[in-house]
Amino acid sequence: MTAMLSHPPVRIVTALLMIMLSVSMKHTETLFIMLLFTLLLVLYCKVPFRQLRRRLRLALPFIVFSFVFFSLYEQGDVMRLAGVTLSVDGLHKALTYSLRLVVTLHVLTLLFHRLSSSEFFQALVKLKVPGIFVELILFTLRFMDVIRTEALHMLQALKSRGFRTGRFFSLSQYAVLSKLLGSLLLRSLQRSERIYMGMMSRSYRGIPPQRHTAPLLRSDVAIAFLWLVPVVAAFIYDIR
Structure with missing residues (x-):
């Protein structure tokens, strides 16, 4: 059984829940666990590495900017590195934001893997x-x-x-x-x-056309739980 969700509406809901829970985590060790889990999920679903690399390359400037900005302007404990005074709290905050961003990119890569634009928008229509x-x-x-x-x-x-x-x-x-x-x-x-x-003039009234989609299978529900259970467990561990 593959670990990729084949039902588009369930995949969208599952991915959004994973993103919401991941960005709500505050501890870096929990975010590292999420980073490892989502990366293993991407590899297990056989997502081409070039897709993930393309998204990570777009996020790299934001990651670099967060480390430069927060480490120089954040208040709190400081450390010196190569003659430059850096904020420890700023580095921690930049690392937290960067981990959240990378985890989100992993989940988005899973979401749009082999999901056409027509299927995605039809899934949005099905989700009301x-x-x-x-x-x-x-x-x-x-x-x-x-x-x-x-x-x-x-x-x-x-x-x-x-x-x-x-x-x-x-x-x-x-x-x-x-x-x-x-x-x-x-x-x-x-x-x-x-x-x-x-x-x-061609009878358009602002309602997207609805097409038939594949029915929800039990395997999709099982895979959705496979995606969500580790994330929920990490979230509960993070808020304790």
Whole structure:
């Protein structure tokens, strides 16, 4: 029996519960246990390491910033390292936040492994998430590339007319880019109105379509307990 949840609604609820319990833990030893457990779960579910590495690479700047910021500006006991005065409480706080972040990334990697966007949004509909939120997320994801392409075309048109972005600070460049941003927002508004009118003419009423999903199996319930029981046990141990 595989350890991966195959029922999307149960997987979403289980992952959210794991994240909520994990970020509520305060002790570093408990968070290290959670880090090891979620990492073993990722490996046992045969999640490709490149997916986890890609998410961890995005989180690395936030981890580095937390260690630099809290260690330098947090009050309390201090220590000296290579001639720099560091806050012990700040390092502990940065370590706690970093562990919570990495554990959350592990759980999110499990959540979206082999889960298509259509299955994810259908699971949100099954979980009775308000349709307006589902539609907002869908349209945002669908038209991000469109807006990005439109912005690149507008910037290319500016460069063909002599606009250059070589200098770091230039009021004239910032003025031109602000006008480009305003024009992009107006174009996005006009396009959204055209799309909305076209959808209304095709009987759209703001309710996401519901499709048939696979039934909930006993194995999914067992796997959900397999995911949750260690997390709940660690949470109870952490609050004692």
